[in-house]
Amino acid sequence: MRLTVGSDPSAIEKIRDFAAWLLDIGEGNLGGPNDGEAIVDIPRDIVITNPHDPIGSLISFVYPSILENFNIADYFQERAILAPNNEVVQEKNDRLLSLFLGEQKEYLSSDSLCRSDFVHDEFDANLYSPDVLNGLKVSGLPNHKLILKVGVSVMLLINIDQKNGLCNETKLHVKSLGKRVIETVILFGSNIGNQIFILRMSLTPSEDKIPFKSQRRQFSLAVCFAMTINKNQGQVFIEFLVCSSKSLFSNMVNCMLFYPEFKIEND
Template identity: 35%
Template structure:
């Protein structure tokens, strides 16, 4: 509905109607093959694999990245926004690290300071039960990694609300302009404070997880590299180009629809299947609980 108001070309309008129907079929679980959980991947949406999976998806979504890395307009929102989407965090960290390491700009690695929260009623034997090496290895969905590889020019996403007035909110994107010893300098590329230059320090974050009998306390830069993000994290965003990197199948209701409806045209979607050998190679799982429509 939002896009149709700006279209006057009848050919573009007809293409958009076809795109609308295709997305609604995915969202409502129609047009399936074999059973009600698989959809066929159209040939024009697939990414040709002449290199490794990581390089193929990077070149499809971020062409000429090495030469455009310092161009703010290349990464900014609205008409040029682009991202790689994938279902799971483990794939995101691996792919973000791969893209970051492939860039020729200056870089720096930031290590976190991890411990258990003493105010959580834990015994004094924490240091023996949960050594630093174990705490460093923990990966949480809403916390930065222990080891952050940062380079000038790369896009990052904030993981905490720091200052709403200055546009430093959870989910906002920035581009790194300078690397300090304990902080980074960046320019905002989303929200109401676009092009403002700010400094982000390390802060203390804590995480309670029912799987562990302790609360993790981590001091680190509250950010993550954002070439790639989870499908769930992309909700609410409008992107020009989306590369759907399927190392794993989607695992919850409507997830595939969310991923493919981030773009404003069918030409903006590219899909790379990198599934396990025993999984389908031409179809994607589409989980839809039709009871929610009743």
């Protein structure tokens, strides 16, 4: 309904046909009578046709001519790759990061254990070696290794300054990479275009599943060409890709009702 406002008649008809097709899938009206499984014809314009480099064709769909357009703020505002988990997100981000020219810069975190938790317990340092702490990957916490290049799109992982638009999930554009500071520009919201300098911060994960408390000092950023599905709340994209599994397909169909164009990679 939102997409039809202000659109020309041909676009409105295309949007309605697309929505009707999605609803027919959800209601089991496609593929003929079935007992829960059916073969459904997918429209050719949303099918991946390149068997040799499907990931490359998907990236070209979402981020066409990325090296020519990465300095345009609107370019990253309207595009995203959505995935169900961080492993898929990392894979797609690494592929896109490799497309950018220039030298990449690697930032490693400093991880330490909060030993105050072991005041009354015997402390075994071997159980919590630096390698163990470096390997922790917790939601909301930056990875131990952060690799960036000038021009890439990154996402802020914590709330820093709400008044100036520095909130969790804020998208930023990297302008320069220093040893102790990263220069960025805000890509979204009322503070779009503001120059922001990001410093390392000491963060403690709040994950209850971890049986000890640790601290990580790192830039609270993550490359965000691709992001997990829950990170796209409140955002509107013109073109995007959903990397889905079978268990996510029904939820993905409901999500796609709100978008005019999409691509599917079913792993």
